[in-house]
Amino acid sequence: MTEVSVAKEDKAATGDLVVLDSVNKHFGALHVLQDIDLTIHRGEVVVVIGPSGSGKSTLCRTINRLETIDAGSITIDGKPLPAEGKELARLRADVGMVFQSFNLFAHKTVLENVTLGQVKVRKVDAKKAEEKARALLDRVGVGAQADKYPAQLSGGQQQRVAIARALAMDPKVMLFDEPTSALDPEMINEVLEVMKQLAEDGMTMIVVTHEMGFARSAANRVVFMADGRIVEEAAPDQFFSNPRSDRAKDFLSKILHH
Ligand SMILES: Nc1ncnc2c1ncn2[C@@H]1O[C@H](COP(=O)(O)OP(=O)(O)O)[C@@H](O)[C@H]1O
Numbered sequence: 001m002t003e004v005s006v007a008k009e010d011k012a013a014t015g016d017l018v019v020l021d022s023v024n025k026h027f028g029a030l031h032v033l034q035d036i037d038l039t040i041h042r043g044e045v046v047v048v049i050g051p052s053g054s055g056k057s058t059l060c061r062t063i064n065r066l067e068t069i070d071a072g073s074i075t076i077d078g079k080p081l082p083a084e085g086k087e088l089a090r091l092r093a094d095v096g097m098v099f100q101s102f103n104l105f106a107h108k109t110v111l112e113n114v115t116l117g118q119v120k121v122r123k124v125d126a127k128k129a130e131e132k133a134r135a136l137l138d139r140v141g142v143g144a145q146a147d148k149y150p151a152q153l154s155g156g157q158q159q160r161v162a163i164a165r166a167l168a169m170d171p172k173v174m175l176f177d178e179p180t181s182a183l184d185p186e187m188i189n190e191v192l193e194v195m196k197q198l199a200e201d202g203m204t205m206i207v208v209t210h211e212m213g214f215a216r217s218a219a220n221r222v223v224f225m226a227d228g229r230i231v232e233e234a235a236p237d238q239f240f241s242n243p244r245s246d247r248a249k250d251f252l253s254k255i256l257h258h
């Protein structure tokens with residue numbers, strides 16, 4: 001067997017982590033996702049951009065089955081998304097999600113927020129879960145806040161806790177849906193820095209964001225959505241310097257030159 005064919009087989013076996021195949025979804029009369037074909041490779045960072053209402057959040061939510069789809073298929077690591085029960089809980093752990101609103105458990109401490117899922121879903125023992133939580137909180141720069149409640153933290157700190165909480169589950173892929181959109185400007189970078197580090201460490205990431213600096217520096221690929229469709233996808237340099245579609249040109253002119 002030649003080296004080339006071995007490399008190809010490896011890619012087929014391990015390369016494609018998230019695969020959406022002809023995914024369609026409606027909200028009543030609204031065809032919110034239209035024939036979405038999207039493959040995310042292991043270790044790849046894909047930034048999804050597009051106008052408000054184009055279906056970016058819905059796309060993310062279908063990947064961890066917060067929304068069901070009407071047609072097509074979604075597989076994670078070669079397996080179709082489970083419909084319910086324990087397998088669904090495990091899927092949600094495999095697919096870490098960070099939202100615009102921080103979604104921490106308000107009545108649990110920061111440390112508890114990051115240990116709970118490990119114990120409940122991953123069946124890690126309490127001591128190990130706490131060690132891991134503390135290490136992750138240190139990694140995202142909020143180790144000193146471990147015993148506080150979410151409301152006592154800044155938005156940037158809360159969002160970093162949310163990232164640590166998702167990471168505590170050893171996710172295969174991380175979804176970020178506008179993770180910095182609700183933050184005051186001075187806190188945006190501290191969250192983006194954590195995300196950049198995660199990308200450098202090889203995490204597979206799908207990131208919906210309007211932070212074009214992040215897209216340029218951290219993305220392997222930019223996916224541009226409009227009206228429920230993927231209109232264009234390209235490497236960031238290519239996309240930003242030479243967008244092909246009129247929709248992308250129009251969108252970029254609005255966000256880059258305001
Ligand atoms: N649960 C829902 N029920 C009905 N319509 C929805 C629902 N969620 C989103 N939509 C609609 O679907 C479209 C796409 O929304 P969304 O995925 O949030 O777009 P984006 O994240 O790109 O702004 C919008 O028109 C929105 O109003």
Ligand SMILES: [Mg+2]
Pocket residue numbers: 056057058177178
């Ligand atoms: Mg959205």
